[in-house]
Amino acid sequence: MNKNDSCICCSGRPYSKCCEPYLNYKANPKTVRQLVRSRYAAYALGQAKHREYLVNTWHPATAQNVRMADLIAEGHKWTGLEIVKATQKGDLGRVEFKATYSVDDGPEQIHQEKSAFHRHKGIWLYLEGEVNESEA
Ligand SMILES: [Zn+2]
Known part of the structure; x- marks a missing residue:
């Protein structure tokens, strides 16, 4: 993804001013909304470093349940x-x-x-979610 492309998270903003600083650890999301957008972008981009981002933004209280296979979604x-x-x-x-x-x-x-987030040592992390899957 190029810096000036509109961000893959559908915000309509350029990638460099949206999720890119979070995915590259130049900044931490200040709101849960930003965290959800950046985690969606990580899933959508789907490279190894993005899977790492998903793990790094998972709360330690629930992170032990994360399976790498869930993050790949082939x-x-x-x-x-x-x-x-x-x-x-x-x-x-x-959120x-x-x-x-x-x-x-x-x-x-x-x-x-419906996800829950907890700010841990000043950083927003994903705690858990209640998921519903359906046909569009
Ligand atoms: Zn974005």
């Missing part, structure tokens, strides 16, 4: 992200979002998730 093409609702209260954040994808060029699927 054949998945992520096609869109919509943040339905995002709230922050102190060090706790909640409801919809991400669309297709597998091996099949019909579009919707991954709907």
